[in-house]
Amino acid sequence: MTRPDTTxxxxxxxxxxxxxxxxxxxxxxxxxxxxxxxRTGLRGVNRLALTDADAAGRRKVIGWxxxxxxxxxxxxxxxxxxxxxxxxxxxxxxxxGSHLDSxxxxxxxxxxxGVLGGIEAVRTLDEHGITTRHPIxxxxxxxxxxxxxxxxxxxxxxxxxxxxxxxxxxxxxxxxRTLGAELARTGFAGPEGVRLSPPHAYxxxxxxxxxxxxxxxxxIGVVTGVQGISWQExxxxxxxxxxxxxxxxxxxxxxxxxxxxxxxLRSMVDSGAYGDLRATVGxxxxxxxxxxxxxxxxxxxxxxxNPDDTHMARAEADLAASLRTLEAGTTGLTVATRRxxxxxxxxxxxxxxxxxxxxxxxxxxxxxxxxxxxxxxxQEIAALCPTAMIFVRGEYDxxxxxxxxxSTPEACAHGVDVLATTxxxxxGHGR
Amino acid sequence: MTRPDTTxxxxxxxxxxxxxxxxxxxxxxxxxxxxxxxRTGLRGVNRLALTDADAAGRRKVIGWxxxxxxxxxxxxxxxxxxxxxxxxxxxxxxxxGSHLDSxxxxxxxxxxxGVLGGIEAVRTLDEHGITTRHPIxxxxxxxxxxxxxxxxxxxxxxxxxxxxxxxxxxxxxxxxRTLGAELARTGFAGPEGVRLSPPHAYxxxxxxxxxxxxxxxxxIGVVTGVQGISWQExxxxxxxxxxxxxxxxxxxxxxxxxxxxxxxLRSMVDSGAYGDLRATVGxxxxxxxxxxxxxxxxxxxxxxxNPDDTHMARAEADLAASLRTLEAGTTGLTVATRRxxxxxxxxxxxxxxxxxxxxxxxxxxxxxxxxxxxxxxxQEIAALCPTAMIFVRGEYDxxxxxxxxxSTPEACAHGVDVLATTxxxxxGHGR
Numbered sequence: 001m002t003r004p005d006t007t008x009x010x011x012x013x014x015x016x017x018x019x020x021x022x023x024x025x026x027x028x029x030x031x032x033x034x035x036x037x038x039r040t041g042l043r044g045v046n047r048l049a050l051t052d053a054d055a056a057g058r059r060k061v062i063g064w065x066x067x068x069x070x071x072x073x074x075x076x077x078x079x080x081x082x083x084x085x086x087x088x089x090x091x092x093x094x095x096x097g098s099h100l101d102s103x104x105x106x107x108x109x110x111x112x113x114g115v116l117g118g119i120e121a122v123r124t125l126d127e128h129g130i131t132t133r134h135p136i137x138x139x140x141x142x143x144x145x146x147x148x149x150x151x152x153x154x155x156x157x158x159x160x161x162x163x164x165x166x167x168x169x170x171x172x173x174x175x176x177r178t179l180g181a182e183l184a185r186t187g188f189a190g191p192e193g194v195r196l197s198p199p200h201a202y203x204x205x206x207x208x209x210x211x212x213x214x215x216x217x218x219x220i221g222v223v224t225g226v227q228g229i230s231w232q233e234x235x236x237x238x239x240x241x242x243x244x245x246x247x248x249x250x251x252x253x254x255x256x257x258x259x260x261x262x263x264x265l266r267s268m269v270d271s272g273a274y275g276d277l278r279a280t281v282g283x284x285x286x287x288x289x290x291x292x293x294x295x296x297x298x299x300x301x302x303x304x305x306n307p308d309d310t311h312m313a314r315a316e317a318d319l320a321a322s323l324r325t326l327e328a329g330t331t332g333l334t335v336a337t338r339r340x341x342x343x344x345x346x347x348x349x350x351x352x353x354x355x356x357x358x359x360x361x362x363x364x365x366x367x368x369x370x371x372x373x374x375x376x377x378x379q380e381i382a383a384l385c386p387t388a389m390i391f392v393r394g395e396y397d398x399x400x401x402x403x404x405x406x407s408t409p410e411a412c413a414h415g416v417d418v419l420a421t422t423x424x425x426x427x428g429h430g431r
Numbered sequence: 432m433t434r435p436d437t438t439x440x441x442x443x444x445x446x447x448x449x450x451x452x453x454x455x456x457x458x459x460x461x462x463x464x465x466x467x468x469x470r471t472g473l474r475g476v477n478r479l480a481l482t483d484a485d486a487a488g489r490r491k492v493i494g495w496x497x498x499x500x501x502x503x504x505x506x507x508x509x510x511x512x513x514x515x516x517x518x519x520x521x522x523x524x525x526x527x528g529s530h531l532d533s534x535x536x537x538x539x540x541x542x543x544x545g546v547l548g549g550i551e552a553v554r555t556l557d558e559h560g561i562t563t564r565h566p567i568x569x570x571x572x573x574x575x576x577x578x579x580x581x582x583x584x585x586x587x588x589x590x591x592x593x594x595x596x597x598x599x600x601x602x603x604x605x606x607x608r609t610l611g612a613e614l615a616r617t618g619f620a621g622p623e624g625v626r627l628s629p630p631h632a633y634x635x636x637x638x639x640x641x642x643x644x645x646x647x648x649x650x651i652g653v654v655t656g657v658q659g660i661s662w663q664e665x666x667x668x669x670x671x672x673x674x675x676x677x678x679x680x681x682x683x684x685x686x687x688x689x690x691x692x693x694x695x696l697r698s699m700v701d702s703g704a705y706g707d708l709r710a711t712v713g714x715x716x717x718x719x720x721x722x723x724x725x726x727x728x729x730x731x732x733x734x735x736x737n738p739d740d741t742h743m744a745r746a747e748a749d750l751a752a753s754l755r756t757l758e759a760g761t762t763g764l765t766v767a768t769r770r771x772x773x774x775x776x777x778x779x780x781x782x783x784x785x786x787x788x789x790x791x792x793x794x795x796x797x798x799x800x801x802x803x804x805x806x807x808x809x810q811e812i813a814a815l816c817p818t819a820m821i822f823v824r825g826e827y828d829x830x831x832x833x834x835x836x837x838s839t840p841e842a843c844a845h846g847v848d849v850l851a852t853t854x855x856x857x858x859g860h861g862r
């Protein structure tokens with residue numbers, strides 16, 4: 001991996017995009033796969049990967065790429081690349097992009113902002129008659145959400161070489177249809193080889209999907225990396241007992257053991273001993289779940305996030321030790337754990353972060369550095385080239401994967417201003 | 432209420448019943464309403480109150496009462512009384528009994544042991560040619576379980592005057608059938624007035640439905656009273672948030688608040704500050720119950736039991752205060768509570784307990800005094816006359832309301848030996 005030449009265009013001006021045009025494209029795309037969400041009373045988006053709705057959205061976006069003069073190619077994973085040539089035939093492209101697929105009850109911004117922002121940046125370069133030394137490519141990665149075929153960041157993981165193409169093609173949805181067959185059915189089994197030649201750099205603009213920017217009152221986040229994730233399921237087996245007739249000393253209360261685990265996890269976070277650890281118990285059930293029966297069994301999930309793999313490993317080890325202590329201290333209690341998911345921390349490139357921060361400064365936008373708590377295509381492409389991300393503020397505590405997902409037109413335009421300026425500076429003015 | 436004359440028959444001998452005959456009647460009755468339980472692979476009992484199965488069981492038992500020479504009457508609640516006359520025409524009867532109805536997945540012993548034990552005691556008196564001064568009556572109370580019509584100890588509560596007959600008749604099952612109509616349909620809308628004249632004393636033999644006797648290695652418990660019960664539902668409202676993107680300081684975690692409540696309840700029990708408090712959180716759910724979403728809402732039930740109403744009230748007040756503290760300490764958290772049930776402690780009569788304990792001694796049976804954690808008809812009849820109960824050991828931690836419910840033939844016989852001897856001593860030898 002070579003570092004991008006971030007001094008290529010030290011004096012390149014800040015590039016301001018057409019925020020109205022960007023917003024219209026976001027709203028237009030959201031009509032493809034739109035549905036009326038009964039729970040929120042809002043209009044939501046359902047474009048699960050490689051469904052008819054997703055294919056329609058892809059065709060719409062390919063049309064916009066072509067209108068913007070991009071040369072479009074599709075690879076064997078259905079990943080789409082729209083290329084704007086540079087002046088240096090030997091230079092690797094500066095890549096941007098994201099995804100168009102959504103969860104079943106999604107919004108208009110997740111993924112789409114990065115793709116449509118990339119196209120808007122190209123339009124703006126064209127309007128200003130700016131050529132760049134490096135080509136600029138806008139990517140659409142397949143099945144980022146992982147909701148339909150079960151593996152997230154799938155298209156970018158195959159492009160980066162982490163997941164083999166054959167494996168991805170053989171993945172099935174709940175109805176047993178393979179991803180390979182769905183690519184063919186929708187016309188997105190492209191002819192291009194899937195392995196991506198290392199780009200010069202990768203920048204992805206994305207909604208934050210969290211509350212940090214809103215809480216800070218800022219529009220722009222410079223993303224320093226993607227936290228490591230550790231998911232496990234813990235099952236505690238105690239003994240069912242009647243709430244009225246069983247003395248406390250004769251109880252083996254699985255629900256109490258689960259509650260102690262939840263409280264202990266928070267004390268681990270609050271101790272500060274594990275760096276910037278986040279711990280969440282989102283799933284918790286007790287059985288038989290009756291008012292007057294001491295729970296015989298409890299099940300919980302533990303979601304740990306940490307930007308430091310050493311801290312993460314120590315948090316996991318200390319949690320495991322606390323479970324052993326709980327087990328040893330309660331006769332009749334047994335604890336079983338099952339690993340659900342585990343990814344390492346992915347740090348982003350400091351040079352690219354610096355270009356993003358300077359671009360924000362030049363647009364007069366305050367910004368902060370923050371971690372991504374969610375996964376993104378950028379964490380896969382980071383294996384190939386210097387990479388970073390731009391986060392855009394979301395309203396309503398940054399709710400996402402929900403029809404309430406919303407970023408203001410101003411916040412979106414600010415994010416794409418920073419994206420366009422960053423792309424220009426990374427690609428360098430043409431000579 | 433007058434105290435029973437527990438010195439009526441100070442030298443009356445210990446009465447030993449026919450344990451085989453008792454066991455055969457228990458097993459015979461269990462065939463009525465029997466079903467094959469898929470979950471346990473065992474034969475269970477389903478005799479919900481006033482169903483055809485319950486009516487068949489009642490007719491079988493009435494037949495046994497008549498064979499034992501008892502004069503049977505049925506009141507307007509379907510409560511059945513089988514009377515053996517005494518030698519003193521003016522003396523109030525010594526009452527014994529229990530119920531024949533079961534939960535939907537019940538066993539052979541709950542309730543039945545008390546009714547069939549009473550009949551066996553009468554048979555034994557007859558075989559020994561013993562007359563008593565007070566009459567002895569064996570009662571079958573309607574809808575003790577409360578599973579079908581929603582109110583437990585219903586027949587005995589109406590007999591004791593706590594619940595009006597009209598109210599009971601108007602109660603409906605899930606299909607909308609009234610108890611009154613079901614009494615008529617099954618032929619158990621009897622002609623007798625439902626208000627019970629105060630008996631001389633009431634003694635009920637029942638399986639423990641808990642693990643205390645098994646844990647102590649004893650067959651007999653002398654029941655000192657029925658614990659007060661307090662049930663409430665607590666709903667904690669926080670805010671849903673993404674597990675990866677939401678910093679800990681911005682979370683309002685309803686699941687954590689629920690866990691802290693569970694742990695705090697146990698610390699209240701362990702503190703000893705609330706006497707013999709038992710606290711159970713049997714029901715606990717979080718929403719939306721997803722691995723990577725901080726719970727927006729948690730719901731739990733709190734089941735408190737206490738043999739001291741002052742301790743119970745203080746436990747309730749301190750729990751409420753701890754919830755207010757939790758609410759005040761977490762911006763954005765709100766707590767709602769709903770009272771589900773509340774009954775006061777019912778102490779049993781010390782004189783009757785003493786007769787029971789002495790009877791056990793005279794049979795060479797070790798015994799302990801213990802509280803009832805579950806509700807029984809005895810707690811209603813206790814409003815009318817000196818009352819106590821005899822508990823019989825159950826196997827498998829005293830599991831009940833389950834086809835696994837089991838007490839050995841020996842344990843049942845021992846319990847009914849003590850019952851028969853107690854009834855004789857309370858009723859006094861005829862003169």
